[in-house]
Amino acid sequence: MPIITLPDGNNIDFPNKVTGLEVAEKISKSLAKQAMVISVDGELKDLDFLIENDCSVKIFTSKNPEGLETIRHDTAHILAMAVQELFPGTQVTIGPVIENGFYYDILSNIPISEKELNLIENRMRKLAKKNYTVVREVVTKEEAISIFDVRNEPYKVELLKEIPKDEIIAVYHHEEYIDMCRGPHLTNTRHIKAFKLMKTSGSYWKGNSENQALTRIYGTAWPSNEAQEDYLKSLEEAEKR
Numbered sequence: 001m002p003i004i005t006l007p008d009g010n011n012i013d014f015p016n017k018v019t020g021l022e023v024a025e026k027i028s029k030s031l032a033k034q035a036m037v038i039s040v041d042g043e044l045k046d047l048d049f050l051i052e053n054d055c056s057v058k059i060f061t062s063k064n065p066e067g068l069e070t071i072r073h074d075t076a077h078i079l080a081m082a083v084q085e086l087f088p089g090t091q092v093t094i095g096p097v098i099e100n101g102f103y104y105d106i107l108s109n110i111p112i113s114e115k116e117l118n119l120i121e122n123r124m125r126k127l128a129k130k131n132y133t134v135v136r137e138v139v140t141k142e143e144a145i146s147i148f149d150v151r152n153e154p155y156k157v158e159l160l161k162e163i164p165k166d167e168i169i170a171v172y173h174h175e176e177y178i179d180m181c182r183g184p185h186l187t188n189t190r191h192i193k194a195f196k197l198m199k200t201s202g203s204y205w206k207g208n209s210e211n212q213a214l215t216r217i218y219g220t221a222w223p224s225n226e227a228q229e230d231y232l233k234s235l236e237e238a239e240k241r
Helices: 019-026 029-034 064-085 114-128 141-150 154-162 225-240
Strands: 003-007 011-013 037-040 043-046 054-060 101-107 136-141 167-175 177-180 194-204 213-222
Touching: 011 019, 011 043, 011 136, 019 029, 019 037, 019 054, 037 064, 054 064, 064 177, 064 213, 136 141, 141 167, 141 177, 154 177, 167 194, 177 225, 194 225, 213 225
Parallel strands: 003 054
Antiparallel strands: 003 011, 037 043, 037 054, 101 213, 136 167, 167 177, 194 213
């Protein structure tokens, strides 16, 4: 019977194991709708993380840096999914969150430049609107390597081979798309509402100029269209200055 301690010091008792989302629902229905991720004893987790023991829990929405970063992380996955759908055979490498946005490094048989960003962005919007349920699955190192071998994604396989044997490996998937990631992630793509692809640039695998040349696609993502417009306007004003 886990006892959940909230940031204000109040406790909530549960008779059985409980997910982060259920904790949010116990506090309020409106909070549950806005919740993005939680922290359990200071460690960020997905909302569907199963809590079995007494612990301290914080719930983050898009108003918190932790929630906004999660939105950007998932938007990077949607970018990779869109690129692979539009340009079959494209290999994706890494797609981290950065200040004010995200990027994903890819290798495509078809050159992708800023001319294609509109096309990719439109496909991303269609995908996000499908309200995919995002599922986390813990797998063995061998299972993960097999998954990405079958998908012909050698860069993911290379990364997996470098992971220590005792490290937990998780894959996140929605429908046909699957990615390797520490997380946390959203439980549903419905939270992805405002984003824009900004530019492309060249990069190299693992940042080494002796490795394969890649294309880097940069994007930004925000909790709302209004917040994004404010950011884009600030960029315009900065350029004018």
